[in-house]
Amino acid sequence: MMRSKVLSLVARAASNRMMSTATKLTTVEVNDKTGIATLTMNRPPVNGLNLELLQDLKSSIDEVEGNKSRGLILTSSSSTIFSAGLDILEMYKPDKDRIRAFWTQLQETWLALYGSSVPTAAAINGHSPAGGCLLATSCEYRVMVPNFTIGLNETQLGIVAPKWFMASFLSVLPQREAERALNQGRMFTTEEALKVGLIDETANSKEEAIEKCVAFIGTFAKVNPLARSLTKQQFRAADLQQLQNERQQDLEKFLFFVNQPAVQKGLGIYLEGLKKKAKKQ
Ligand SMILES: CC/C=C\C/C=C\C/C=C\C/C=C/C(=O)SCCNC(=O)CCNC(=O)[C@H](O)C(C)(C)COP(=O)(O)OP(=O)(O)OC[C@H]1O[C@@H](n2cnc3c(N)ncnc32)[C@H](O)[C@@H]1OP(=O)(O)O
Numbered sequence: 001m002m003r004s005k006v007l008s009l010v011a012r013a014a015s016n017r018m019m020s021t022a023t024k025l026t027t028v029e030v031n032d033k034t035g036i037a038t039l040t041m042n043r044p045p046v047n048g049l050n051l052e053l054l055q056d057l058k059s060s061i062d063e064v065e066g067n068k069s070r071g072l073i074l075t076s077s078s079s080t081i082f083s084a085g086l087d088i089l090e091m092y093k094p095d096k097d098r099i100r101a102f103w104t105q106l107q108e109t110w111l112a113l114y115g116s117s118v119p120t121a122a123a124i125n126g127h128s129p130a131g132g133c134l135l136a137t138s139c140e141y142r143v144m145v146p147n148f149t150i151g152l153n154e155t156q157l158g159i160v161a162p163k164w165f166m167a168s169f170l171s172v173l174p175q176r177e178a179e180r181a182l183n184q185g186r187m188f189t190t191e192e193a194l195k196v197g198l199i200d201e202t203a204n205s206k207e208e209a210i211e212k213c214v215a216f217i218g219t220f221a222k223v224n225p226l227a228r229s230l231t232k233q234q235f236r237a238a239d240l241q242q243l244q245n246e247r248q249q250d251l252e253k254f255l256f257f258v259n260q261p262a263v264q265k266g267l268g269i270y271l272e273g274l275k276k277k278a279k280k281q
Helices: 003-015 051-066 096-114 131-138 163-170 175-184 190-196 206-218 225-258 261-280
Strands: 016-018 026-031 036-041 071-076 120-124 141-144 149-151
Touching (some): 036 051, 036 206, 051 096, 096 225, 141 190, 163 225, 225 261
Parallel strands (some): 036 071, 071 120, 120 141
Antiparallel strands (some): 016 026, 026 036
């Protein structure tokens, strides 16, 4: 390794504090200069959101809330995938108890991220379908690297995005645009996403995406943190409260829907298609 690279790695290690251990499916790194935490998802190959990744995401968000970070940047350790969304294996021929825990954890993770008191931004360094798009749209700002796709493609899988997925989407897109995209299960390219407003900026690399997220979080430097966070909470309170009030019904509805034979059949065919595509590559 070149000496300069070694020196830069040493310098980086000195100015960043690793808050979470590598045994988790997420890591949190706080930059000592900016005070901003980078939360990285690391569940190869596609950051499929299974029960364990959702648990780690929630505890990492809690960690950032608790360690007085100035902001949270969500990203991925993969070079091509931000998150492939919910791990379909959690929903296909599911175990009765595990699928309950899985959906309950997804609700909790969304409540924590969408309702986070710190400024949040997503550095979308890869594809971001469905649950991946949910995470990105739960943040306040999105910067995306070119040649990837993002969107809520649920109808393409024969499933329906729950109301709170729609709420995140609607916090970013106008109703007409959101409704059409959801009905179509449309995946947007980076360029299309920028044009429609689903993302805020593009960046040529993950590093540049993170820099732009840092700049966004920096725009709050002179704003009173309590006033900022209470204002954010007020904007999001109705969406958060709606899920809080309906958590049990939402779970039962999901379980009923996902256990329908036609839905199971559709998920099986979709998974098979993914596996065939992977084998061809
Ligand atoms: C009234 C309403 C009430 C209730 C609602 C009820 C139901 C609604 C519930 C939930 C909403 C659902 C949300 C979701 O997030 S569903 C998941 C949607 N995700 C996708 O469609 C993405 C599928 N994946 C891809 O398109 C590609 O994999 C991707 C572009 C992400 C990456 O492509 P790449 O070529 O790099 O990798 P692959 O070779 O395709 O994949 C590698 C490996 O990973 C497996 N894989 C991929 N995605 C998933 C996934 N989401 N879950 C599980 N497994 C996944 C893929 O099969 C390959 O596996 P293997 O062949 O074993 O290597």
